[in-house]
Amino acid sequence: MAKIWVYAEIKDGVLEGTALELLTCARKFGGVEAIALGPGSRASVPALSAHGASRVLFSEEAVFADYLAEPHTDVMAALVLERSPDLVLFGFTSDSRDVAGRLAARLGCGLISNGIGLEVDASGVRVQVPYFGGAKVATYRANQQPALVLIRPRSFAASESGGAVDLEELAVEPSPASLRARIVDRKIEASERVKLEDAKVVVAGGRGLGGAENFSLLEDLAEALGGAVGASRAVVDAGWVPYSTQVGQTGKTVTPEVYIAAGISGAMQHTVGMKGSKFVIAINRDKDAPILKIADLGIVGDALRIVPQVTQGIRDQRGT
Amino acid sequence: MKIVVAIKQVPDPNGPQGLEADNRLTRSREVALDPGDEYGIEVALRLKESQGGEVVLVSMGPERARDALRKGLSMGADKGILISDTVLEGADALLTARALAAAIAPLAADLVVCGTESYDGSTGMVPPMLAEILGLPQLSAAGQVEVSGDSITVHRQTGDGHQVVEAALPALVSVTAAVGEPRYASLKGIMAARSKEISVVTGAALNLDAGRRAEVVEGVEDAEARPPGETLEDDGSNGAERILTALRACKVI
Numbered sequence: 001m002a003k004i005w006v007y008a009e010i011k012d013g014v015l016e017g018t019a020l021e022l023l024t025c026a027r028k029f030g031g032v033e034a035i036a037l038g039p040g041s042r043a044s045v046p047a048l049s050a051h052g053a054s055r056v057l058f059s060e061e062a063v064f065a066d067y068l069a070e071p072h073t074d075v076m077a078a079l080v081l082e083r084s085p086d087l088v089l090f091g092f093t094s095d096s097r098d099v100a101g102r103l104a105a106r107l108g109c110g111l112i113s114n115g116i117g118l119e120v121d122a123s124g125v126r127v128q129v130p131y132f133g134g135a136k137v138a139t140y141r142a143n144q145q146p147a148l149v150l151i152r153p154r155s156f157a158a159s160e161s162g163g164a165v166d167l168e169e170l171a172v173e174p175s176p177a178s179l180r181a182r183i184v185d186r187k188i189e190a191s192e193r194v195k196l197e198d199a200k201v202v203v204a205g206g207r208g209l210g211g212a213e214n215f216s217l218l219e220d221l222a223e224a225l226g227g228a229v230g231a232s233r234a235v236v237d238a239g240w241v242p243y244s245t246q247v248g249q250t251g252k253t254v255t256p257e258v259y260i261a262a263g264i265s266g267a268m269q270h271t272v273g274m275k276g277s278k279f280v281i282a283i284n285r286d287k288d289a290p291i292l293k294i295a296d297l298g299i300v301g302d303a304l305r306i307v308p309q310v311t312q313g314i315r316d317q318r319g320t
Numbered sequence: 321m322k323i324v325v326a327i328k329q330v331p332d333p334n335g336p337q338g339l340e341a342d343n344r345l346t347r348s349r350e351v352a353l354d355p356g357d358e359y360g361i362e363v364a365l366r367l368k369e370s371q372g373g374e375v376v377l378v379s380m381g382p383e384r385a386r387d388a389l390r391k392g393l394s395m396g397a398d399k400g401i402l403i404s405d406t407v408l409e410g411a412d413a414l415l416t417a418r419a420l421a422a423a424i425a426p427l428a429a430d431l432v433v434c435g436t437e438s439y440d441g442s443t444g445m446v447p448p449m450l451a452e453i454l455g456l457p458q459l460s461a462a463g464q465v466e467v468s469g470d471s472i473t474v475h476r477q478t479g480d481g482h483q484v485v486e487a488a489l490p491a492l493v494s495v496t497a498a499v500g501e502p503r504y505a506s507l508k509g510i511m512a513a514r515s516k517e518i519s520v521v522t523g524a525a526l527n528l529d530a531g532r533r534a535e536v537v538e539g540v541e542d543a544e545a546r547p548p549g550e551t552l553e554d555d556g557s558n559g560a561e562r563i564l565t566a567l568r569a570c571k572v573i
Contacts, residue, residue, distance in 0.1 A: 068476075068485060069448065069458060094461050094478070101413075101448025102458075110414040110534025113443035127535070130543065137543045140535035148534075180457035181491070183476075185484035197479075201572050225572060237497035243463065243477045249442055250496075252479065258570050260563075269439075275546070279570050281563055287551070294546045297566050301554025309560030314573050317564075 002030035002086040002120050007076070008048055008056075009096045012186070013040035013065065018091030020051045020158035022151060026089060027052030027161060029120035035079065037072055037170075038064030049165035051158060059170040063179060069098035070178035075170065076103050085146050087125050089118075092150045104148050111148035112140050116155045125149065130272055153197075154253045154276060189242055194228045196245065201227030202256045204247055204274070205235065208263020208284060208303060212240035217307045218262060224314040230254065232270045248273035262303035266291025283307070321373040321467070321489075323364040324429040325397065326420050326450065327357040329381050329388035330440040353388040356435030358395075358502035359495050363465050364433050365396045365503070371467055374398045376427060380408060380419050386518055394505035394513035405523030407530050413441070415531055417449035422526035425454060431472065432492040436461060447494040457487045463498030 004026045008019035019034065026032045034053040036044050041058035048056050057079070063071045076099065080088065088103075090096040092114055104111040116137070117128030125142040127149050142149070196202065203222040205215055215229065222229045230247040231240070247254055248270040259277035264270060266282070266289055274280070275294065282295035283303040292298035299306060332350040364375045377392045379385050380403040389400035403419050411419065424432060432454065437444035451458035462474035463482060470489045475482040477496055505513070523529075552562055567573045 068460065073452070094476075097444055098448045098458060098460050101445045102452040104414060104445070104534070105417060105449035105452035108414075110412055110532075111445065112535050113413070113445050126538065131540060135543055136540050138540045139538045141538050142534070143532060143536050144534055181459050181485055181487045183483045184473075184486050186478075187475075187481045187484070189481035225567070227572075233497075239498075243496065243498060244480055250437065258567065258572050275543075279566065280546070280549070281566060283559070283563075287553075292551055293548070295551075296546070296549035297562065298549060298551040299554050299559040299563065300551065301559045305556075306554060306559045306563070309557065310563050310567075313560060313564045314567070317573060 003084070004030050004032045004120070005085045005088045006032060006034045006053065007088060007090045007096060007099065008034045008036040008044060009091060009093060010036055010038040010040045010044065010064070011095060013038075015040070015044035015047055016091060016093060017158065018093060018151070018153045020047060021154065021156045022089045022091065023048065023051040023053055024158045024161075025118055025156040030086075033057065035076065037061070037075060045165065045167060050160040050162060052161045052163065053165060054163065055166040055168060057168045057170055059172045061172045061174065063174045066183055067179050068181040068183065069095070069102055070180060071174050072099045073102040073106060074175055074178050075172060077106050080107060080146055087120060087142070087147045087149065090148070090150045092152045097150065100148055100150055109144040109146065109148065111150065112142060113150045115149055115151040118149065118151065135268055152253055154255050189244060194226065196228040196230055196247070197252055197254060199228035199254070200256050201225040201258045201260070202230045202247070202254050202274070202277070203227055203260045203262065204230035204232065204264060205262050206232035206264030206270075207234045207238075208265070209235070210263075210304065214304055215241055217304065217311070221260070221307050221311045224311050227256070232264045232267070261291050261295070262307055264291055265289045266294065321367065321371050321430040322427065323367055323373060323375045323431045323433060324424050324427055325357070325360045325364045325375060325377050325392070325433045326424070326446070327360065327377050327379045327388055327392055328354045328438050329379065329385040330354045330438055351384070351387070353391045354435060354439050356437065356439060356497070359497055359499050360433040360435050361392045361395055361397060362502040363493070363495050363499050367431070367465070367467055376401065376429070378420060378423050379403070380411070380416055389518050390513055391505065393516045393518075394510040395503055396509055399516055400518040402518055402520045403523070403526065404520055405528070407523040407528065412533050412535070413443050413445040414449055414534060415528075417446050417453055418531075419523065419526060419528055420446070420450055421453035422528060423521060424450075430489045431467070432456065432490075434492065434494040436494050436496050447492065451492040454492065456490055456492045459485050459487055459491060459493045462493050462495045465493055465495060465499060
């Protein structure tokens with residue numbers, strides 16, 4: 001049986017949900033242990049255990065919340081060298097990426113990044129990686145021990161399995177040399193009614209909307225649907241909307257019941273973040289836009305006219 | 321201050337793209353400086369303008385990656401270093417980071433600037449690996465960068481806002497598009513770039529061996545395609561009607 005670890009990221013004192021998805025997938029393949037570092041890690045134990053971690057290694061040490069990557073890397077490197085796991089899984093989130101990258105370089109073992117599927121058997125660890133922005137999927141077999149693998153959030157559904165858990169509180173003595181990139185303040189910018197990642201309906205806009213001012217049309221529709229607003233990288237880069245709304249390779253991965261893409265051409269950089277949506281509606285003036293080829297319902301037309309009509313239609317139905 | 325920017329030449333995001341028979345991304349067609357790296361160069365140039373100093377571009381790639389370096393030089397960087405060697409062909413992220421680190425370490429930079437992830441590979445792993453090998457702190461996902469004296473402060477973008485992160489120099493920063501629009505190369509800049517130095521170093525000169533790759537590619541398949549859907553030309557009202565019907569069928573209204 002493979003010895004698998006899941007790096008359970010604690011973000012602002014709360015367990016980042018990707019760890020539960022990774023545990024759900026990994027428990028099929030062997031014994032799974034989770035490592036959680038920072039204030040809030042102890043409180044994450046019940047969830048980690050419920051999703052299949054047979055052991056949780058944790059530390060409530062504050063430096064893990066106050067500094068980027070380096071103290072985490074120190075602990076992970078020492079644990080890997082001491083206990084030789086076969087596979088260490090990370091979520092493809094910005095904090096975990098920084099830790100995984102440093103760890104791979106320190107161990108000199110490389111890693112496999114951006115995975116969307118995982119198989120582990122006697123012949124090794126295999127990871128499916130979207131290639132070419134998601135049009136192709138490559139299968140990589142890990143060529144190193146341990147295999148370090150980063151998996152995109154929402155690649156698997158999390159489900160509980162129950163079971164007993166061993167707890168191990170790590171004795172951490174942070175090295176002053178690793179306390180360098182310090183978080184001195186945190187600012188929450190997005191006051192989202194509904195969190196983009198959790199929304200049942202996402203209304204997303206791209207360059208085809210013509211300007212930042214037209215995003216209010218999407219906000220109206222999202223509000224009528226009880227959903228959230230998303231955006232393509234192009235309009236985030238252009239400064240129309242904040243980064244927190246970006247869906248795609250460099251942004252968030254969403255899997256809503258309905259995804260409405262308005263004025264988004266459908267570059268692979270974007271579609272890799274929304275392909276898992278149950279039903280995709282695309283509105284685009286260009287009948288050759290790639291988004292229309294992956295949409296369940298494609299409307300060739302002007303989003304600026306159609307979106308308000310849909311919003312009004314919903315309000316009429318509700319009698320508001 | 322001495323600023324090093326790591327840059328990459330990638331298949332032109334606006335050009336035709338393809339895969340080679342061995343499943344490497346095609347680099348034989350149109351290529352361009354990675355758009356993400358233009359933000360890195362922009363940050364470096366602004367720091368040079370406010371703090372004084374020198375901006376050195378470092379890239380790994382085939383001989384023609386000179387073009388990417390030349391573009392950065394025409395934006396205003398001072399010189400370029402190209403790491404070019406057949407032993408580095410098809411390098412994975414760790415070998416890339418080792419090669420960049422070997423070329424950057426002797427420069428004694430105050431700041432190393434990277435993009436967040438490349439347009440083609442998109443692993444996002446070179447910046448943290450490079451920071452680790454160079455022994456530097458990494459300030460990642462930086463949407464705003466300020467240097468004051470010997471310390472750097474960034475706004476690090478998060479899913480719901482940003483963190484303010486500080487470190488003493490030397491450091492490595494990986495930047496996002498939020499740092500602001502990269503400048504265009506002026507005609508004067510393009511002319512000046514012609515006489516700027518691009519030095520070429522080999523893997524052997526950097527004492528690099530290819531090492532063992534992190535992974536073996538076993539196959540590449542087309543991604544599971546979504547079944548073809550329905551397409552409708554809007555006539556002024558039927559588009560919205562059809563969408564409302566679909567939303568009802570999905571039980572979200």
